[in-house]
Amino acid sequence: MLGTIDGDTKNVSESIALENAFAGAQAQRYELRPEDLLAADKAARDRGMDLIGIYHSHPDCDAYFSTTDLKNSCPWYSFIVLSIQKGDFHHANSWLPNVDQTAAEKEELVY
Numbered sequence: 001m002l003g004t005i006d007g008d009t010k011n012v013s014e015s016i017a018l019e020n021a022f023a024g025a026q027a028q029r030y031e032l033r034p035e036d037l038l039a040a041d042k043a044a045r046d047r048g049m050d051l052i053g054i055y056h057s058h059p060d061c062d063a064y065f066s067t068t069d070l071k072n073s074c075p076w077y078s079f080i081v082l083s084i085q086k087g088d089f090h091h092a093n094s095w096l097p098n099v100d101q102t103a104a105e106k107e108e109l110v111y
């Protein structure tokens, strides 16, 4: 997600779809290649924005932040999880991991 940060408010203006590099069942886990993240970061800066977060979906599941999500997170991005129920968007939550990646705080999300 590309956008701007104004104080405590992050505004997402654009998103870039990155390929899920996970070799197993795509619906069960996602992995991003570091080079894809770097390219997205460059694209953001080329447009006068920042890479401010990463979103992924949980098919037929709640929009919680899983232990795997926490393990693969980093504290400088917001992580939005979308709950997709039977193929349709249901709800979303935004999570902000702490520096130790031991917990993630739910952020207010307006969409």
Ligand SMILES: [Zn+2]
Pocket: 056, 057, 058, 064, 065, 066, 069, 081
């Ligand atoms: Zn997840």
